[in-house]
Amino acid sequence: MGVDYYNILKVNCTVSDEELKKAYKKLAMKWHPDKNITSSSSSNNKIAESKFKQISEAYDVLSDPKKRQIYNLYGEEGLKSGQFDDDDDLSPSAIKSNSRFRFDPRDADEIFAEFFYGPDAAVSGGVGGGGGGRRKGSNYYNNLGGNNVKSGVRKAETVENKLSCSLEELYKGSKRKMQISRIILDDSGKPGTLEEILPIHIKPGWKKGTKITFPEKGNQEPGLAPGDLIFVVDEKPHSTFKRDGNDLVFTKRITLLDALTGRTIKVTTLDGRNLVIPLTEVIKPGREEVIQNEGMPISKEPGKKGNLRIKIDIKFPSKLTGEQKSDLKRVLGGRSRVDV
Structure with missing residues (x-):
């Protein structure tokens, strides 16, 4: 079977989800690299x-029903073979030779952070809101009993970094x-660098x-708990769209002829879809077409x-x-006029 995942977590093959979580929590706290750093x-x-x-x-x-089922039937080799598709019948008689299940091991720190703190680090909303959930407490030592730093201990200065993101x-x-x-x-109180x-x-x-806070992942100073590290989302300018809250604004320049006779506008969305918007009515200056539910999530x-x-x-x-003036007057039904 190759690697024995049940033995690694010290559980049996009938382990429940709750027991699995307890086993992982105990061992992850024991072997987390931050806790085991020694000079x-x-x-x-x-x-x-x-x-x-x-x-x-x-x-x-083992916490993923599909992966666990494949592992139980075919072991680590079957799990990592890329042989199965998400919708496959996993019975030995129904294995597809052309199926495509892919096992992509997740990052260990990502799993740890998600297990203890939820899907993200602490997040606070940006301009106009838009933040996610908030994880409680401080870092793994304090929250989970590693260093037992008591509440009320002063922290070192918070460090903020810009996180530039494309639209x-x-x-x-x-x-x-x-x-x-x-x-x-x-x-001994001697400073060192940790990457x-x-x-x-x-x-x-x-x-x-939007601010993403990693509690106590900043610098440490004598007599103080480590400061927090905060990443602040910054939005890079986009060549096509401007963002206005949850809306996306797209400016299209058209000729006067198009405004009078109509035309079709094509827009490529941020996820690569092509929208076709017909303009069939006479377009007056300042006109704005609104396409529902095609802005920002x-x-x-x-x-x-x-x-x-x-x-x-x-x-x-x-x-x-x-x-040209004469032609326009004729087409549009106008006549030369003298104001009295």
Whole structure:
């Protein structure tokens, strides 16, 4: 069977979801790399990191019904073979030779953060709202009993970093791994540098100013608890769209002829779809076409989006010849007039 995930978590094959969570929590707290950092033994550090990754992979497989079913039937080799599709009948007689189940091991730190703190680190809303859930407490030592730092202990200064995001990332969501370097103190109070990689899940609909807080992942100073680390979302300018709250604004310049006779506007959305919007009526200056539910996702209301607003900019000719004026008067039914 290869790797024995049940043995890694010290559970039996009939373990319930609740028992599985308890087993993972106990071992993850014991072997988390942050808890096992020592200046005297790099081999111990590597052992802890390896154990932590094994524990995380085991939990990832056994906590997922589909992965667990494949693992129980065909072991680690079957799980990682890419042989199965999500909709396959997993009985031995029904294996498809062309199926496509892919086992993609998740990041151990990501699993740990999601298990203890929810899908994200602490998140507060940006301009106009749009934040996600908030994880409570401080870092893993304080929240889970590692260092037992009491409440009321002063923290070092908070560190803020800008997190530049494209409009596409804020529309579709994305995952980032941010490498940080921070100052920590050893048991003797001597400062040292610790490098870490922090996972950030950018949620669809987040806005400029949204703050993602990693409690006590900042620098440490003598007599103080480590400060917090905050990433502040910043929105990069986009070549096609401007964002207005939950709406997307697209400006299209058309000729006076198009405004009078009609035309079709094509818009490529931030997720690559092509929208075709026919303009069949006479377009007056300042006209705005509104396409419902084609704006930015609303982070607090999953499944809902703002609107796409198409602003029509009519390009008027700078001058007309006498012949053109006459033609226009004839076509539009006008007559030369002398004001009295």
